[in-house]
Structures are given as C-alpha cells and as structure tokens.
Amino acid sequence: MVGEGASTGGNARWVIAIALGGVFLDAYDLTSLAYGVKDIAREFALSPAQVGLVSAAITFGAILGALVGGYLTDRIGRYRVFMADMLFFVVAAIAAGFAPNAWVLGGARFLMGFGVGLDLPVAMAFLAEFSKVTGKGSKAASVAAWCPAWYAATSTCYLLILGLYAALPEHQLGWLWRFTLAFGAVPALLIIAVRSRYISESPVWAANQGDLEGAARILKRAYGVEVVVQREHTATHEPRVASWRSYGALFRGRYARRTVLAATIGAASSFGYNAIVYGLPVILASFLKQGPLTAIVAALTLNLLFAFVGGLIGVRFVSRFGAWKMTAVGHALQFASLIGLALIGRPGSGVFVVLAILLLGGYLLGQGFGPGAHSMSFASLSYPTSLRGVGVGFNQTLVRTASTVSLFLFPILAAALGTQVFWVIALAPLTSLVVLLLIRWDPAGYDIDAEDYGRGAVAAA
Template structure:
C-alpha cells in the first residue's frame, strides 16, 4: 500500500490532480453529477416541442407565452447569481441534493398546472434549480477527476445536453401516435421528474463532498475521510504543515487582477453562446416547421435529426480538449457557426429545404463542438477550488442573460424580417465570440490554476505527495 503524507490543503488538491490513474469511484461520482445536466437540458427544452398544445389548452397571451418560455432562464439567472457563492460557501453536495428536490417537485407542479400563471411559477422554480445545479455539478466533476481527465469529463456535459433534447422530442412521438396531442406538453414537462428522482437516489447512494472543497472549508481530517473512500489502496497520513490563511470567498475576487481577463472571456463565451443556442436551439421545432411545414410528426423527427448533429459535435470534443485546449475548440466551432448561419441566410429555404436543414445541422455541430461546450467548461477549469463555484456561477449568470435575450429577440426578429435575414444577423453572435477568444488568448490548458498563476503548470507533484513504502 502506498503511503501519502498530507500537510496542507494544496497537498490534497495536488494528489487528486496528479494521480496517475484517478479514482474509479470518483469518476462514477462525476458521471452522476453530470446526470443532472441531462435534467437541466430536458427541463429547458421539454416545453418547446409541446408549445402549441400548451397554447391551445391554456390560451395564453403572446406576452404570457414569452414569459413562460423565459421563466426558467430568469430563475436560472437568479439561481446562478446566488448559487455560485453558496456552492463555495456551503459545499457542492448540499446544493446538488437541494436542486434535485426542486427538479422533482417543480416538474410535477408544472405538469399539473391549472393555469398559465401557475405554469410560469413552477417553470421559474425549475430555473432556480438549474441555476443552483450548474456550478455545483461542474465543480464536483472537476474536483473528483485528475488533470488529464478534467477537460474530458467536464465537457461531457454537452453531449449529455443533446441526449436530453433528443429524448424530450422522442418522447412526444408515442403521444402523437396515441392521439394524446391535446395534453402533450403536460406529459413532456412532467416526465422530467423521473430522471431527477433517479439521479437523486444515486446521489444519496454514491455521492460525496468534494475532497478539495473539504480541505479548504472542513479541515484536513474531513478531506482525508473522503480520499480514503475514493482511494482505498492508499494510506493517508496527516502531518503538521505551514499555517494557511483563511479562504477568501469574496465574489469580487474574480474581477481582480489575475482573474479579470479570464472572467471577461468566460462572460463573452458563456453569454453569447447561450444567446445563439436559445435563439436557434430552443426554437428548433419552429424553424423545422418553417422549413418543412407544420406536420407534427415531421417537426418532431426533424428536431431529433438536427439535434443529432449536436450530439456528434458534443461527443467528439471532450476527447480533444486535453490535446488542443478549449480556446482552439472555441475558435473552430465559432467559425463553423458563422459560416453556417450566413449560408442558411443566403439559401432560398422554400426551394432548398433539405440544404437549409443540413446547414442548420452544421450550425448545431459547430456550436456543440466549440462555444456551446466551452461556455461552461472554460469557467469550470479557469478558477481554483476556492473560487470555482463563484466562477461557474458567474458564467451561468452570463449564460442566462444570453438565453433570455435569445428567447425574446429571436421570435421578434423573425416576425419582422423573416428567417433568412435573421440568420445573417445572428451570425454576428459567434463572430463576437471568435474575435474575443482570438484577441484575449486565455486558455486554462497547461496553466497551474490552483496556484493562481497564468504561467505553465508545474510538471511534478509536491514532494510531500511522492508515494513512499511504509
């Protein structure tokens, strides 16, 4: 059995980050944490496919429709503003349990809503859960995986997202064939409680608090208890080390020198990718209807097929992150998005609907390959343990501002100038991401994030962590 001496909280972080294989149990915990991303995405997109049935049943005004579709984004914005700070203050595990309870209760409440006002209320609570969940889930993933695997595991949130959007659309098909279109939205929204309940049970059975967060906030003893569960073949010995200062959890730290540039890049990538996704991605059934007509089955199948492009792009990029870094992936993906949107705008949709659909698929691929995935991953990997929740909360807040803009602006612009012209206008969004990332040159790849340094990471572990034979 290897023996490891731990003297400081930095030793705990270095042990996990530099472990040669990583913890198998830790990887399971990371995947369970990513399970909540499936729920986030499902809850965000489930109403889109049943929007027409909801309108027919509840008869909302246009303003109420806009408020209903954006209520989750508003709730997520508020949840992210406070959630990131709470994740760093109270811990990852507590927030992950709380938000899953919210997911279960709010999904059932939304499905049973007797009025549009109650639906808006429950959708807001769902959004609040999403805002709390993202910083907690992604922080936990990053803090249970070694450096070599961090980018890959954190970036798995993107294929998880598209798997959920495909699931939400696929669930609608049996309802259509069974003639249950009248209450389609209720079934689609309510089903979100099922995966939430499954993930909640799994978290109770397997999840732990982050050993890195525990070292910062609960003491070395608690951190070692968690490490022993996840690295059973290692003997951990705590020895007195240097006296460490208390953790500074001020939110303003992410805007101070040393963090300012990365916080700017994180804000632009996260905010603008959300604007383009929720302008196009959330309204994908509407766009498919404009291209292929209003047949419900054609809209559902078209939506599923276009989201497969997102599953492909999101599924490829996690395995390229460690080699190329998030900056390169963002530049490539943003360039694809710019070209695809301009091309869609120049195509005569009525005479070439299949070409327009393929180009929309290219946009979804580019988005998930680059800025879509990095909108959350870059923030998760750009901040040290004591700021990771705050940093991911900042990214999530920017993302929700972008999503609200996408929800509201896109339908207004389409109504004013049509789909083709809207796509050309929308190309400015990924172009802004491309230029910002190109000029700023921030990439957490090969950076010692925990040291607060922007220089190359140290190539070797702390001497205190070198395994020794007893």
C-alpha cells in the same frame, strides 16, 4: 493526487456520472415545455403575453439560481447544494405536471429554473474536482462532457414527446405536456436514490475550508487511497471561506481577462444557439414545406447527427488540441454556416434545400465540438476551487440572460427580416471569435487549483 485520477475501487467516476446526470436533468427541464405551449395556452385561455411569461419563468429562475447557487456552492459545499437542488427538481416537476392554472405552472417552472441555476455551478465543480489534470478523462474532457449530456437530454425529451404523441388517443393529446413535465421528477428521484452510496463532498473544497481530516476521508472513499494528515499542516492551513465579495475577485488580477473571455464565449454561444435550436422547427418547416411533426423529427435528427456527435468530438479531442483551438474553429464554422444560410435565403430548388439543411447541421456541429462543449471549460477551469462556484454562477447568469434575450428577439427579428435574420445571428460567433483572438487563454491541461496555494501552476506539456 486528485489530479492523477481515481484508483481501482474508488467511486470518483460515479460522482462524475451523477454530476452529468444533473446536467441531463437541467437540459430536459429547460426543453420539456417547448412542444406543449399551444395546448397550455388553449387550456388556460392565455394571451400571448401570458404564454411568454409562463415560457420565460424557467429562464428567470435559472438567472437567479445561478447567481445564488454559485455563492452557495463555494460557501457551504458542493454536496449540500447538489442534494438540495435535486429536491427542487422533484417538487417542481410534479407541481408543473399537475398545475391547475397558469399561476401554479409559472411558479413551478420558476422553481424548476432556480434548481437548474443552482445545479450547473455545483455540477461543473464536481466534474472539475473529481477529474485529473491531463490525459484521458482530464478535467477539460470531463467538463466538456456536459455538452453531449445536454444534447442527449434534449433528444430524450423530443423522443418522449414523439412516443407519447403516438401512444395517446387523439382526445387525450392535451395531457401530453403534463406527462412530459412530470416525467422530469423520475431522473431526479433516481439520482437521490443513489446519492448516499456514491456522492460525496469534493476533497479539494474540504481541504480549502481547512478540513484536511475530512478531505483525507473523502480521498479514501472516492479514490481508494490512504492519506495521512500531518498535524502541523492542519494547524497552519487558513480556510478560504467564500463571501459575496468573491464575485469582485473575478474582475481583479489574472482572473479579469479570463472572466471577460468566458462570459463572451458563454453569452455569444447561448444567444446564437438558442435562436437556432428553438427556431429550428420553424426554419425546417419553411425549408421542407412540411407539417410540424416532420419538422420536429428533422430537428431531432439534426441535433443527434450534428450537435450530439460534435459534443462527443469535443470530449474526445480537447486533451489533444485544447479548448481554445476547438472553440475558435467551432465559432468559425458557425459563422461561415450562418453567412451561407443568409446568402441562400429561402431555398427554392431541392439542391439549395439540401445545402441549407447541411449548413444548419454545420452550425450545430460547430456548436457541439466548439463553444457548446468548451464554454463550461472556460467558465469553471479559469478559476481555482475557492472561486469556481461563483465563477460558474456569474457566467451562467450572463448565459441565461443572453438566452432570454435571444428567445424574445428571435421571433420578432425572424418576422421582420425572414431568413436575413441569419446575418444578425452571425454577429454572435463573430464577436466571440474576435475576443478569442485577443485573449489567448486555454484552461485545458492547466493545474488551476494550484493557484489557491500560491504555487505557479503550469500547463501540461
């Protein structure tokens, strides 16, 4: 029934939209400090090491939050975790915006990262469990929609920064980072405001816990259908209660190969993308020989034209081509783009500058329709309801770790190697492409939740 989609009058589509709103908030909060680091260092008289700690606080929080959030999502339910992490976002955003010193700012950013870590497992669970298996609006397409939502959030953040930059008097530009951070509370408050009307627990999770009556009520609310629970089934159903040992199940039986594949795609994608996207203003400044404002506008334009559009392509065509093929093609395009950038080096003439920028766009396009869109499909649709939270949580712990390593190493490698750093970054998509060729698992169109009930789930024709 859930696999066939919502009926007229149900609110399942609203649940999906609100879950994507949570993803939007995750991306906004992770991006919001990018522009104001220099102002923060000047205001609080921070050393480079202290700046690094403040900047990295959110990623450290996200690593811990993902590990805990994955467990809690499966243990106490999707709804409770989702409502709790929205409160994290509100409190952390306001505290960061009004931080009187670097310690409060770092603590608020850590708390914000913990909320991000909590949110992604539950958001992916909502997207997977309120969508149908195949066709338009399928599980794979709904989960892939996290990618354009993410790019829309990063673009919104940069647009807000540019708008504030233009509106604020020059002597008040030091407040820009505070306004940007505090604004993160606004979408969180909007989500909280509509939660009681539209959001509900996942009916699949409720049924997994043995609460078939509750699952029937949720189906009525979310899908607009009447369900009759047969009493004899209620008595014989065994609840699937999550525990910390659930993480061990990710490495046993059929799930072991899927875990390796999902982890490789996620970590490689995060390492390469973070090196490129956070280094993009610096890379473009060296290519264009312009000031930082021009570089930020160019980076924003590239993300919208290539990464965001690529994400939309990934959502549109995953039901036709599958997540495996689109991820493999995306990685191949990324690898080719990075090799091209490494061979060009620092472009001298106008032709090579244009070619280098197009190659950067090619990398972002490949990220958008490939691993950017579908890394979460491999992370969330490789496991049934009973393991989905811990599956995404474990995956995100590795992804955030790779992101932290990338953000730390890229400035060092770029300073030492110059544009030859692209050879190093190219190893990320190459590694993922090799593992994809070795493990040919495609979660798109596969009824993964049937595995919780011992049925042989089959891929859709």
